[in-house]
Amino acid sequence: MDATETFDVVVVGGGPAGATAAADLARNGRSVLMLDRAGRIKPCGGAIPPRLIEEFGIPDHLIVARVKSARMVSPKSRKVDMMIREGYVGMVDRDVFDEWLRNRASIAGATRRTGLFDKLTRDADGVSVVHYHDGGQKTGKPVQVRARSVIGADGAISAVAKQAVPGADKMKFVFAYHEIVKSPQAGEAAKKADFDSTRCDVYYRGDLSPDFYSWIFPHGDTTSIGTGSMKKGFSLRGSVAALRGVAGLADVETIRREGAPLPLRPLRKWDNGKDLVLAGDAAGVVAPASGEGIFYAMLGGRFAADAVEKFLVTGNARALATARSRFMRLHGPVFWILGIMQRYWYITDGRRERFVSICRDRDVQDLTFDAYMNKELVKAKPLAHVRIFFKNMAHLTGLVSA
Ligand SMILES: Cc1cc2nc3c(=O)[nH]c(=O)nc-3n(C[C@H](O)[C@H](O)[C@H](O)COP(=O)(O)OP(=O)(O)OC[C@H]3O[C@@H](n4cnc5c(N)ncnc54)[C@H](O)[C@@H]3O)c2cc1C
Numbered sequence: 001m002d003a004t005e006t007f008d009v010v011v012v013g014g015g016p017a018g019a020t021a022a023a024d025l026a027r028n029g030r031s032v033l034m035l036d037r038a039g040r041i042k043p044c045g046g047a048i049p050p051r052l053i054e055e056f057g058i059p060d061h062l063i064v065a066r067v068k069s070a071r072m073v074s075p076k077s078r079k080v081d082m083m084i085r086e087g088y089v090g091m092v093d094r095d096v097f098d099e100w101l102r103n104r105a106s107i108a109g110a111t112r113r114t115g116l117f118d119k120l121t122r123d124a125d126g127v128s129v130v131h132y133h134d135g136g137q138k139t140g141k142p143v144q145v146r147a148r149s150v151i152g153a154d155g156a157i158s159a160v161a162k163q164a165v166p167g168a169d170k171m172k173f174v175f176a177y178h179e180i181v182k183s184p185q186a187g188e189a190a191k192k193a194d195f196d197s198t199r200c201d202v203y204y205r206g207d208l209s210p211d212f213y214s215w216i217f218p219h220g221d222t223t224s225i226g227t228g229s230m231k232k233g234f235s236l237r238g239s240v241a242a243l244r245g246v247a248g249l250a251d252v253e254t255i256r257r258e259g260a261p262l263p264l265r266p267l268r269k270w271d272n273g274k275d276l277v278l279a280g281d282a283a284g285v286v287a288p289a290s291g292e293g294i295f296y297a298m299l300g301g302r303f304a305a306d307a308v309e310k311f312l313v314t315g316n317a318r319a320l321a322t323a324r325s326r327f328m329r330l331h332g333p334v335f336w337i338l339g340i341m342q343r344y345w346y347i348t349d350g351r352r353e354r355f356v357s358i359c360r361d362r363d364v365q366d367l368t369f370d371a372y373m374n375k376e377l378v379k380a381k382p383l384a385h386v387r388i389f390f391k392n393m394a395h396l397t398g399l400v401s402a
Pocket of ligand 1: 260
C-alpha cells in the first residue's frame with residue numbers, strides 16, 4: 001500500500017448499500033476499494049422482502065426466521081392478524097448478513113479494508129483523494145488513496161455526504177432503538193407471552209411511540225423488540241421496557257441494547273456533480289411509515305454502481321445523477337404515499353385505532369403485502385384500489401368509526 005495507489009472506485013461503507021455497489025463494480029472488472037470501519041453490528045430489525053432475496057441472490061442459510069403474518073395492535077389493544085397468503089418475510093441477523101455481503105464483494109474482486117473514513121481532498125490533477133485511518137479507529141495510521149470516483153455508503157450520519165453533498169447536513173431522522181432478547185422457547189413461556197416465532201407484532205400506541213410504531217420481530221433464537229420516534233426527550237428505552245411488559249417479555253434475557261438514526265426522506269441531491277454519489281441511508285433512502293431500508297439500500301447501491309460505471313466509461317459527470325433519478329422514478333411515489341400515511345395516521349390514538357381497523361380489510365391486507373413483498377403496486381387489481389380509496393375516505397372523514 002503506498003500514497004499513490006489509485007482505484008477506479010472507493011466505496012466508503014460496507015453495509016448493504018456499499019457491499020452491493022462494490023460487488024457490482026468489481027464484477028464489471030473495475031478496481032474497487034471497499035472501506036468499512038467495522039466493529040459494530042448495525043442495529044436493525046432485519047426484516048427483508050422476497051423481492052430482495054430473489055433480486056440480490058440471498059442464500060437460504062442467511063434467513064434465520066420466515067414470517068407468515070403480521071399482528072397489528074391498536075391503542076385499545078385490538079389485534080388484527082394480517083396473513084401472508086403467498087411466501088414469507090425473511091429475517092436476517094445483520095452481523096452475519098452484512099459480513100456475507102462484504103465477503104461476496106471481495107470474492108467478486110473488490111479490495112476490502114478496515115478503515116475509518118476521515119476526509120476527501122483533491123490532488124493537483126483534480127483526482128479525489130480519500131483519507132482514512134487504518135484499522136477502523138481514529139488512532140490508526142492515516143492512509144490516503146486516489147479515487148477516480150467515490151461512492152458514499154457510510155450510513156445515516158454519513159461523513160462523506162456531509163463533506164461532499166450540499167444539504168446533507170440538514171437530514172432529519174427518526175431515532176430507532178431496540179433490544180435483542182432471547183426468544184421464549186416454544187411451550188409455556190411462549191404461550192405466556194403470546195409469542196409466535198413466525199409472526200411480527202407491530203404496535204401503534206401513542207405511549208409507546210408518539211409518531212412512529214413499535215415492534216416485536218422474531219429471529220429464531222433471538223427477537224428484536226424496538227421502537228422509534230422523532231420526538232426529542234421521548235424515552236425510547238422506557239418505551240421498550242413498557243412494550244416488553246405489555247407483551248409478556250419483561251423477564252426474557254437481554255442480549256444487546258442498541259439504537260441508530262433512520263433518515264426521514266431522500267436527499268434532493270445524491271451526487272457532487274464531479275465524481276461522487278451517495279447510496280442507502282447516506283442518501284436518506286428509508287421508506288417513511290415502515291422504516292424499511294435494507295432493500296432500498298441495496299437497490300441504491302446497485303444504481304450508484306451503474307451510474308459510476310457510466311461515468312467512468314463516458315467521463316460525463318451528469319451520469320452520476322441517474323442513480324437518484326432512476327430510484328425516485330421507481331419508488332418516489334410509494335415514499336410519498338408512505339410519508340403522507342405516517343404524518344396522518346401516526347399522530348393521535350384515535351387515528352391509530354382507525355388505522356388498525358382498516359387493516360382488517362382483506363383488500364388492504366392483499367395490497368399491503370403485494371406492495372411490500374414485490375415492491376410494486378399490483379396493477380391487476382384496479383377494483384381493489386378503488387374499494388380501498390373509498391374505504392379510506394370513509395375513515396378519513398369519520399363516516400366509519402373505529
Ligand atoms: C433499529 C432499526 C431497525 C431497523 N429495522 C429494519 C428492518 O427490519 N428492515 C429494513 O429493511 N430496514 C430496517 N432498518 C433500516 C436499515 O437498517 C438501514 O436502512 C440499512 O442498514 C441501510 O444500509 P446502508 O448500507 O445504507 O447503511 P448501514 O447499514 O448503516 O451501513 C453503513 C456502513 O458504513 C460503515 N461506516 C460508517 N461510517 C464509516 C466511516 N466513517 N468509515 C468507514 N466506514 C463507515 C459502517 O460500519 C457500516 O457498515 C432499521 C434501522 C434501525 C436503526
